[in-house]
Amino acid sequence: MIRILIVEDEIIIARFIERQLQSNFACTTRIAVSSAEARTAMAEMLPHLLLCDIHLEEELTGIHLVSELRRRYAFEVIFITSYQTRTIIEQAAAANPANYLIKPIDEMQLFAGVQLVISRIQSNSQTGKAFLQPNTLFSDTELRILQLIREKKTTQEIAETLHLSRYTIKNHRHAICRKLDLRDENNALLKWVAENGAFIK
The missing domain is CATH 1.10.10.10 (Winged helix-like DNA-binding domain superfamily/Winged helix DNA-binding domain)
Incomplete structure (x- = not known):
């Protein structure tokens, strides 16, 4: 079963994403509303996939958070954002995400974006693991x-x-x-x- 961590500080959006994931995929989910919660969830859950908002209500962006977590864990990431500027997209692309979704997210956009990534996860046995530390x-x-x-x-x-x-x-x-x-x-x-x-x- 795929483990998915949703890093989103707008809880209504996070709950919507969680409901859609649970309705459409064989997965377990968890929500983190801050980078601190995300770090804890990573260690406890070892997710295969992060759905991560780029703009978190704190100094650390979702892009920086993902870069930090990738030093310790193997996972795929889909960035979610309401920002559509070239600069933001280029910064996100540098973190090598599996996909990139623009808010507001609808059901089919989310389904298509996640479905493509799940195929990658299922073919990579290292995803969803911590590097040995x-x-x-x-x-x-x-x-x-x-x-x-x-x-x-x-x-x-x-x-x-x-x-x-x-x-x-x-x-x-x-x-x-x-x-x-x-x-x-x-x-x-x-x-x-x-x-x-x-x-x-």
Whole structure:
């Protein structure tokens, strides 16, 4: 299922986009009304696609936000704006968006714009993932759990070492698997740690 993050500070427009997406595509959606919310949503949701307003009501533009997020995540972006000047379009084009929609957006314009991008997402297995930066991707507890997995510790041994319950450790492991887009099973995480253990500090 495609994960889509809508970065739009006009909540009425954001809700309209969300309703249209959910009606027309097999997707999960989330709305962020600021760059701060977008950063949080990126880490928690790892979206395949951003629908991002260029003009956010803050110093950071949508173009700058996308450039920042692309240093850490792989995703496609569709810029949305009411501005149609050549300068804005050229700035947006430099961020290599998959599409560009002009407000006011209607149902068919949104459907066509997103449908084209979904085809690109489905052919790219890296989209919707974070670049491997363990110190920023994982919490301190998650990093410690990964270190203990690397040391071949069992869930019970990890729980005893960290003075946490087995249930809590399992929840952390589930969160780690989701961030890494792994199936939530021991062998998948063990294999990942074996292959990437050197990056875990």
